[in-house]
Amino acid sequence: MHLVYPVVLSALLFCTGVYGVLARRNAILVLMSVELMLNAVNLNLVAFDAWLSRAARAGFPHDGLHSGQALTLFTIAIAAAEIGIGLAIVLAVYRNRGTADIDRLRDTAEDGGGSADTGAGRDDGAGTDDATATATGTGEKAEASA
Amino acid sequence: MSHGFLSPTGVEVTFLLVGVVTLGAAVVSVTTRQLVHAALWLVVALGGLAVEYLLLTAEFIAWVQVLIYVGSVVVLLLFGLMLTRAPIGRSPDADSGNRGVALGVAVAAAVALVWLVVDAFRTTWIELDGASAGTTEVTGESLFRHWVLPFEALSVLLLAALVGAIVLSRKRNADVDAASSGKAGAARPAGPSTRTAAGAKAAGRAAAGRAAARPGEQGAADAASGDAGRRAEGGER
Incomplete structure (x- = not known):
């Protein structure tokens, strides 16, 4: 097989993930796009391992460690850990703030200005105590509707 | 062994077709406005990638992909979508305002990367005949002979991630x-x-x-x- 096929597919999948990370608003969709990027890297690793382990038989210098496949397994395990921690963080943010939209989490923005579509004006230009109080109110509403 | 650039083998044709399906599912998954559908299209993309691993003779990794990604990661993502009360129908604010910038960055990166790798690996072929390079036996032997220490370190990392997720998600x-x-x-x-x-x-x-x-x-x-x-x-x- 030509090496270009898997490598080009991997590059295109990675760029799809980049688009998703930059363009999505929901934090869980951003995590999905990160998974796409990790999978593109995995495909790269597997393709190069298949190429190099065959080239080793033809006298090509190669360490014979099957590094690509071992690293792919490690990447899959790390991605599983990442998605667990990421979802725990997103759920904690949702419980505290009542939203999982990363556009609205602007507490540490320096200019304090923000998107006009936040509706409640929760954190735009408000003081820290005020923002916390309104966020708590939102969380109460979210929990009351449960 | 001679290789023809314009006479693709059966494996290459299969790889190309599955790759088109995978890429299409990935694109739909990052562009659809229905949040649950995005997770379901991600299943198609990840399953297509498992087929690609099989075509590259990495059998063990293909089944690990099916088990972990399709089996557990997507289920976790669906649970996350449900627990954050994602709307079932079309949600108009699934994409943020910087969609155009994101599209520009992604297209530029895609053009640069594809041009680079095609230019670099124009004359490189993978020999796929002969014994498989990714059976469970080969993978296990290399993993437990050369990669034991990283493997154990990874198990500690998984334990730490588990404890961290529990600490993060319990109430105070x-x-x-x-x-x-x-x-x-x-x-x-x-x-x-x-x-x-x-x-x-x-x-x-x-x-x-x-x-x-x-x-x-x-x-x-x-x-x-x-x-x-x-x-x-x-x-x-």
Whole structure:
């Protein structure tokens, strides 16, 4: 097989993930796009391992460690850990703030200005105590509707 | 062995077709406005990648991909979508305002990367005949002969991630207990378990009922228990 096929597919999948990370608003969709990027890297690793382990038989210098496949397994395990921690963080943010939209989490923005579509004006230009109080109110509403 | 650039083999044609399906599913997954559909299209993309691993003779990794990604990661993502109350239908605000910039960056990166790798690996072929390079035997032998230390370190990392996820997602009981035990006996909590705000209010009412037997203190007890209930509510978040 030509090496270009898997490598080009991997590059295109990675760029799809980049688009998703930059363009999505929901934090869980951003995590999905990160998974796409990790999978593109995995495909790269597997393709190069298949190429190099065959080239080793033809006298090509190669360490014979099957590094690509071992690293792919490690990447899959790390991605599983990442998605667990990421979802725990997103759920904690949702419980505290009542939203999982990363556009609205602007507490540490320096200019304090923000998107006009936040509706409640929760954190735009408000003081820290005020923002916390309104966020708590939102969380109460979210929990009351449960 | 001669290779023809314009005469693709059967494996290459299969790889190309599955790759088109995979890429299409990935694109739909990052562009659709229905959040649950995005997770389901991600299943198609990840399953297509498992088929690609099989075509590259990495059998063990293909099944690990099916088990972990399609089996557990997508289920976790769906749970996350449900727990954050994602709308079932089309949600108009799935994409943020910087969509155009994101599209520009992604297209530029795609053009640069594809041009680079095509130019670099124009004359490189993978020999796929012969024994498989990724059977369970080969993978296990290399993993437990050369990669034992990283493997064990990874198990510690997984344990740390598990503990971290549990710590992150449990409610803060210490705050609740501190808030309610701070009130001098008016609304004594039943225990350090995960009491809800409703439980705190019920305890407050019981305390008020006890205090009603002693007229004269009722107003004070009511105020105290109501205060404790509010503070317990606030302490939970």
